[in-house]
Amino acid sequence: MERPLDIEAWATAYIAVHEVGAHLDETHPDFLAAYYFLDALAGPRVEECWQGIVAVVNKRPSDLVLGMLAAGPMEDLLMHAGSEFIGRIELEAGRNPDFRRMLQGVWESGAPEVWARFERARSPSARGQ
Numbered sequence: 001m002e003r004p005l006d007i008e009a010w011a012t013a014y015i016a017v018h019e020v021g022a023h024l025d026e027t028h029p030d031f032l033a034a035y036y037f038l039d040a041l042a043g044p045r046v047e048e049c050w051q052g053i054v055a056v057v058n059k060r061p062s063d064l065v066l067g068m069l070a071a072g073p074m075e076d077l078l079m080h081a082g083s084e085f086i087g088r089i090e091l092e093a094g095r096n097p098d099f100r101r102m103l104q105g106v107w108e109s110g111a112p113e114v115w116a117r118f119e120r121a122r123s124p125s126a127r128g129q
Contacts, residue, residue, distance in 0.1 A: 007048065011055035018065045046081050049073060054092060057099045066098075070105030078118060082110035086117050093121040100124075 053073050056065065077085060093100040103122035108115055 007051045007055050010048075010052050011059055014052070014056055014069070015059060015061045015065050018068045019062060046077070046084070049077055050085055050088065053077065054099070057096065057102050060098060066102045067105045070102050071107070074102065074106050075109045078106065078109040078114065082114035082118070086114050086121075090117060090121040 053069060056069050061069075078089075089103075093103055100122055103118070106118070106122070110118070
């Protein structure tokens with residue numbers, strides 16, 4: 001059994017790496033922790049990836065970090081597990097304006113029916129869905 005991931009530590013590391021523009025710098029001390037999600041999205045730890053995405057957003061990082069989160073983990077989650085998570089994406093977007101704003105940086109990914117729901121969830125009128 002795999003060791004549980006410390007979601008808060010992962011979120012903090014992700015922000016630290018991307019805040020300084022070190023997302024490709026393997027020498028950054030938080031690099032491995034920040035990129036843990038790459039393996040998890042393809043495996044049984046996709047739930048932790050979702051929790052990590054939400055944790056990063058809830059820490060209210062810079063637009064640079066939110067853009068990287070949108071273009072990386074969020075797009076990947078939508079592509080690999082969109083049908084499993086679209087309901088939670090819709091709920092979080094409806095109650096969390098920071099999350100909904102982050103969604104603006106996601107490019108089209110996943111199945112067409114999931115993408116249609118995603119586009120509605122990230123629209124400004126999605127509040128309180």
